[in-house]
Amino acid sequence: MIVCVCNRVSDRDIHRLVAEGASTFEEVQMATGAATCCGCCETCARETFEDAQHQHHRVHANWIPIHPAPAVTVHAAVAREGDPRHDFVMA
Numbered sequence: 001m002i003v004c005v006c007n008r009v010s011d012r013d014i015h016r017l018v019a020e021g022a023s024t025f026e027e028v029q030m031a032t033g034a035a036t037c038c039g040c041c042e043t044c045a046r047e048t049f050e051d052a053q054h055q056h057h058r059v060h061a062n063w064i065p066i067h068p069a070p071a072v073t074v075h076a077a078v079a080r081e082g083d084p085r086h087d088f089v090m091a
């Protein structure tokens with residue numbers, strides 16, 4: 001759905017920007033130009049932004065690691081004298 005006709009900004013554009021890290025409506029405006037021309041779309045654009053934020057945060061809040069990352073093991077064999085890991089391994 002097109003949210004901002006003046007700048008051809010869709011709801012998907014706004015959702016994508018939020019997923020990529022846009023954390024304020026002003027960042028979305030700077031990236032897309034949404035609600036910077038006639039201003040008719042500002043309410044809808046802001047609502048879409050807030051909706052995207054809620055969806056994005058809900059998705060991240062529900063992330064459960066299926067396979068926890070394996071512990072990193074530094075073997076003494078690879079931590080030679082002079083290697084910054086050497087002292088860690090030897091401690």
Ligand code: FES
Nearest residue numbers: 004006037038041
């Ligand atoms: S419709 Fe968005 S600024 Fe005009």
